[in-house]
Amino acid sequence: MKPGLIIRLVVLALLVAFIITPTSFAWVFQPLTRNSQPAIYTQNSLLNLTVSHLSIVAIATIASTLLAVGLAILVTRPFGAEFLPLSRSLANIGQTFPPVAVLALAVPVLGFGTAPTLVALFLYGLLPIFENALTGLTTLPPAVTEAARGVGMTDRQRLLGVELPLATPVILAGIRLSVVISVATATIGSTVAASTLGEVIIAGLLSNNIAFIAQGGLVVGVMAVLIYDALSALERTLMQRTGQRRLRS
Amino acid sequence: MIEIEALTKDYLELTVVDRVSLTVADGEIAVIVGTSGSGKTTLLRMINRLIEPTSGTVKIDGQDTRAVPAFELRRRIGYAIQGHGLFPHRTVGQNIATVPTLLGWDKAKIAARVDELLELFQLPAAEFRDRMPSELSGGQQQRVGVARALAAEPKLLLMDEPFGALDPIIRAKAQSDLLAIQKRFGTTIVLVTHDMEEAIHLGTRIAVMDKGKLLQYAPPDEIIARPATPFVAELIGTGERPFRLLSLGKVRDLVEPGPAQGEPISADASLRDAYAECLWTGREMLPVVDADGTSIGRIRRDDIAHRAERPQ
Numbered sequence: 001m002k003p004g005l006i007i008r009l010v011v012l013a014l015l016v017a018f019i020i021t022p023t024s025f026a027w028v029f030q031p032l033t034r035n036s037q038p039a040i041y042t043q044n045s046l047l048n049l050t051v052s053h054l055s056i057v058a059i060a061t062i063a064s065t066l067l068a069v070g071l072a073i074l075v076t077r078p079f080g081a082e083f084l085p086l087s088r089s090l091a092n093i094g095q096t097f098p099p100v101a102v103l104a105l106a107v108p109v110l111g112f113g114t115a116p117t118l119v120a121l122f123l124y125g126l127l128p129i130f131e132n133a134l135t136g137l138t139t140l141p142p143a144v145t146e147a148a149r150g151v152g153m154t155d156r157q158r159l160l161g162v163e164l165p166l167a168t169p170v171i172l173a174g175i176r177l178s179v180v181i182s183v184a185t186a187t188i189g190s191t192v193a194a195s196t197l198g199e200v201i202i203a204g205l206l207s208n209n210i211a212f213i214a215q216g217g218l219v220v221g222v223m224a225v226l227i228y229d230a231l232s233a234l235e236r237t238l239m240q241r242t243g244q245r246r247l248r249s
Numbered sequence: 250m251i252e253i254e255a256l257t258k259d260y261l262e263l264t265v266v267d268r269v270s271l272t273v274a275d276g277e278i279a280v281i282v283g284t285s286g287s288g289k290t291t292l293l294r295m296i297n298r299l300i301e302p303t304s305g306t307v308k309i310d311g312q313d314t315r316a317v318p319a320f321e322l323r324r325r326i327g328y329a330i331q332g333h334g335l336f337p338h339r340t341v342g343q344n345i346a347t348v349p350t351l352l353g354w355d356k357a358k359i360a361a362r363v364d365e366l367l368e369l370f371q372l373p374a375a376e377f378r379d380r381m382p383s384e385l386s387g388g389q390q391q392r393v394g395v396a397r398a399l400a401a402e403p404k405l406l407l408m409d410e411p412f413g414a415l416d417p418i419i420r421a422k423a424q425s426d427l428l429a430i431q432k433r434f435g436t437t438i439v440l441v442t443h444d445m446e447e448a449i450h451l452g453t454r455i456a457v458m459d460k461g462k463l464l465q466y467a468p469p470d471e472i473i474a475r476p477a478t479p480f481v482a483e484l485i486g487t488g489e490r491p492f493r494l495l496s497l498g499k500v501r502d503l504v505e506p507g508p509a510q511g512e513p514i515s516a517d518a519s520l521r522d523a524y525a526e527c528l529w530t531g532r533e534m535l536p537v538v539d540a541d542g543t544s545i546g547r548i549r550r551d552d553i554a555h556r557a558e559r560p561q
Contacts, residue, residue: 147334149299151347151397152323165338242338243381 015222022046029211037209041200053196056114057182060121065175068126072133091130099124099185107192117189125178132174136167169238176231183224250275256305258291265291267461278431278438280452282445288461289441293407297326324348327406331413333394335382341393342378348401366396388419408440424451445484449493457481470497474560491557495521498556500537500548509536509547516545524553
């Protein structure tokens with residue numbers, strides 16, 4: 001086993017152990033507390049918060065992937081080509097729009113709870129995926145797309161059999177960016193009463209308890225790093241399997 | 250048989266292909282040659298409707314190509330391009346099986362056809378079938394590209410600079426392989442190139458194009474002997490004419506009985522190679538051997554030189 005993999009597995013094991021039995025790690029966070037504050041956040045199960053946090057991220061990402069990839073497919077077809085420049089600039093403008101602002105704008109419409117967080121994550125997640133899907137679908141090797149037409153594939157066969165499989169690693173890179181941003185951003189959702197790990201951090205901020213802030217931040221941070229890492233590995237595998245990079249022997 | 254009738258392609262103001270008419274008989278190799286921007290690739294791509302003509306018709310075996318949907322038409326026509334265009338995410342076997350799969354052949358028949366083609370292109374099936382295209386050399390990729398084009402046994406094969414990306418040695422091999430395979434299947438081929446040497450070597454008829462117009466469409470010896478316009482003559486290269494003419498003939502055509510000294514030459518070598526050999530070794534005549542190495546006579550340098558004279 002490579003050392004890199006061992007480190008990853010150890011970090012993952014520690015993370016899982018902490019989420020399941022946070023109190024057994026109290027000694028780690030004790031030094032950060034003052035005036036006999038509790039070292040571990042116990043008002044809500046950390047496991048429940050983590051599951052809810054990840055579910056919100058997953059639902060938002062799946063929704064934004066479906067829409068972003070669908071849109072990218074539409075604007076790269078001949079009949080949608082007119083919308084390509086427009087959609088590109090929209091995507092670029094959208095990227096500059098901070099998720100906190102989306103959250104602030106969504107609450108008056110959707111009320112408090114999970115919904116505004118889902119909307120914010122969904123909207124902010126759209127853009128990297130859309131941009132990458134466009135890149136993936138428009139930068140296919142010309143000889144390959146030419147050959148796909150030349151052998152007599154229908155438009156649908158070309159899309160499903162050649163274009164999407166070859167664009168998948170690039171699309172996945174967009175999803176990875178979007179997921180990592182969402183894992184971090186979902187914490188803000190707790191300010192509008194969504195059930196996420198942000199609750200721990202906010203509790204720490206309100207009671208001036210650095211131990212809470214650290215454990216909330218640490219769990220979110222480590223999850224983001226591990227997810228980023230896993231998706232990168234998946235991308236590399238796909239790149240190789242689709243023959244787009246020579247196998248390193 | 251392909252009948253191209255007044256085929257024209259306009260892009261806005263620009264006429265890329267201008268009322269080109271030509272007929273390619275079954276089993277012929279028609280080579281379209283021209284400089285870049287001459288419209289030769291556009292002409293080729295209008296045959297399988299990768300580009301839709303502005304006006305004019307293409308008939309294959311009497312049927313207008315617009316009578317069937319474009320994708321169905323293309324499945325019947327082999328298509329090989331420069332840089333091979335293999336699908337990088339599919340194995341060599343899957344690449345070759347592309348068109349038979351689209352046509353819905355049964356699996357056993359497809360597998361048998363894939364193996365047959367791999368062997369035909371000197372790529373042992375057991376070794377190459379499951380490899381990815383990125384694991385092959387340029388020459389091997391090019392062969393797989395042609396194998397894919399031939400997989401569904403098309404009667405017509407279109408090739409767009411198929412050997413353009415190969416180095417000279419592999420290119421010569423690929424050209425002779427193509428000629429052997431064409432002879433075996435009797436496939437009609439329309440091939441586009443910018444290389445007159447390749448056109449003369451491969452073509453039974455050569456179409457010379459310039460600025461969208463067809464300048465001349467004739468067998469190679471006629472193109473060399475009687476170029477229709479100064480541009481055609483320039484493309485052949487006036488200094489090259491006698492040698493190009495020689496490259497059309499085989500040693501076999503001029504063999505006479507009798508002995509000769511030194512290293513023998515194959516009866517299937519071109520007269521050009523034989524002449525070069527005479528000059529290089531300073532010999533008046535060369536012994537000639539058959540493919541199996543048996544002596545069948547000799548060839549004289551003077552006879553070859555006589556062949557290089559302008560035909561009457």
